[in-house]
Amino acid sequence: MIAPGESLRALREARPLVHQITNYVVMNETANATLALGALPVMAHAPEEVEEMVGLAGALVLNIGTLSEHWVDAMLAAGRRASANGTPIVLDPVGAGATRYRTETSRRLLGELEVTALRGNAGEIATLVGVEAEVRGVESIGGAGDPAELARAAARSFGLVASVTGPVDFVSDGERVLSVANGHELLAAVSGTGCMSTAITGCFLAGKREAPLQAAAEALAAFGVAAEDAAAGAGGPGTFHARLYDALAALEPDALAEQARIEPS
């Protein structure tokens, strides 16, 4: 129904800078996903430079996967500047629900910043909207209810676009819900693929102030199509992981428009 090919084409022409304050585990992975897709990643967290750096960026990606006090401070400082500038912010509440610190930090970032899009698994998002869910470490184990309704509830609660990813992804702005039925089960066997989908959401939102629902859905479709392409011929999670960057770089706007499975839900 919706054709994400044009967004990808525009992204590759603009090559936006995507400032990422993210976790130690996936920094290389999200940088490489950003670069392979066609945008420019930069990681910076020092109080001396985060505000200046985000001023240069088309989007800010915040990810609490290995959070600590100074990093949260950096997220807040960069996020306040981005909020003031109207720069889109994407938040990944990694492990919300596993510990109080992660849940509270996610809520604090949502409360103090103008977050444009929130991307998490069902357990993380359910925790943030107050639904009972099971999160084991950083994995959603179940019990979070209907993911389409969860996306809508989160979008309404926090006034943003919410993406609940899983076997099928659901993206909502509080009114509409789009489903994205791209992806591959090997994504669940590689650490950081959720974080990559958040970074790619940042790439698609970069420099935009309109249509964040569609941009967020397109990002997940692009990542999912790349995963499908990468899985063909992969021997397992390791070779799939390497081929995922190949597939992101090889994504053609026309082919993406054809393979994307975005539907109103």
Add this chain to the structure above:
Amino acid sequence: MIAPGESLRALREARPLVHQITNYVVMNETANATLALGALPVMAHAPEEVEEMVGLAGALVLNIGTLSEHWVDAMLAAGRRASANGTPIVLDPVGAGATRYRTETSRRLLGELEVTALRGNAGEIATLVGVEAEVRGVESIGGAGDPAELARAAARSFGLVASVTGPVDFVSDGERVLSVANGHELLAAVSGTGCMSTAITGCFLAGKREAPLQAAAEALAAFGVAAEDAAAGAGGPGTFHARLYDALAALEPDALAEQARIEPS
């Protein structure tokens, strides 16, 4: 002699959470090895959450590869809680012997925590038991003596299971010594494979309070068999590295039982 296939089968059913406080260089690698094997990794080091996180975990893996004061504090806090809970702790004393700080921190962690298993190369373990050895950075260069005896001596000194890895690995509980003759020389050409073997030791020990000697040996056999499988068809350390995750994910309990070369030493 011993069949590790059942342990792997049980691990994949339980999917234990393995909390890792490890070094910046290998976080992605140990997370992916843990996930490929079938357990769930989580990295968390903030004082606000380490105790809560380790309370959810089946094992705690500590690795001093890029240590600093706050990270050592986090290891101690998480380790004390794990010790109190009876949660198995696995320690990787990366670079012990290279600098006093690494040697002393390793000894401190061994002294203050109930460490279940210690996994290192010959130089690192020799340093900790007071045998003269040469460690160049984080590599063991030689002179550490008979590795089977070294494993036994370390196990006795510290009251734990000691794994001394190398071309052949030796694992001891202070009485018995098992040799594990699996692995491949390409492991030495990839950064962090020692750290991965430590993480996998954590996976096999997760949730267990009995038979840590066997579990530690099985972990090394599983990792070694995966390395053998990965090496077949690899073009060098980079493609071997990618294929190593494929091989960990593809490990079949029955095939593992057949390929594992664990013997009393």
Add this chain to the structure above:
Amino acid sequence: MIAPGESLRALREARPLVHQITNYVVMNETANATLALGALPVMAHAPEEVEEMVGLAGALVLNIGTLSEHWVDAMLAAGRRASANGTPIVLDPVGAGATRYRTETSRRLLGELEVTALRGNAGEIATLVGVEAEVRGVESIGGAGDPAELARAAARSFGLVASVTGPVDFVSDGERVLSVANGHELLAAVSGTGCMSTAITGCFLAGKREAPLQAAAEALAAFGVAAEDAAAGAGGPGTFHARLYDALAALEPDALAEQARIEPS
């Protein structure tokens, strides 16, 4: 004209320890590049051990890609010891020009330490010598002028060997300028390849006090030849990245001497 095969042969025999204080994004990558080439990497940044560790090393690599106050302090402490010992220091001013903090920190390190070689892209190096240039995050976008002259100007300004990398690399000691016409465009699609070339410069300079111009050029030729080899058969940036380590490990001194395209400029 110049044959780098002998340097590679000597490096593999000596297996120097290369101490790297680098950024979170690329630590695994530069460790693996160092190891694949034949040297031994070690990452250490704690004030308790940096001076002791650098005392064991053949070279010190400093990289400000994710700098913060304590890491800069560690670079200064290690760098002062290296300067006092005559240990070669290689500096990578990642993102100089993007923020004041990066520009000023680069200048401070250059001012306080005896840096042997500086490796950056045109935008970063231009910023440091005071030429107008555009740096988007950590990428050079253009406007930095003739890269051969830029290398010469940087070498003269700071009294060191300067390497300006790009489609063709230029290396200068302030008098002579060498061009290195090896490499592949896929290098620009993988995060951290610039940082890897800096680490490899450290490997080639390790333990040497003479001919740093030639060693720095040889390092870039070796990395470029490996990239050319890796690109053959790669399906995109991800498989290229894995094959790059294969190619570094497979580099033969004689083949390198033949494939290296180092010329006086």
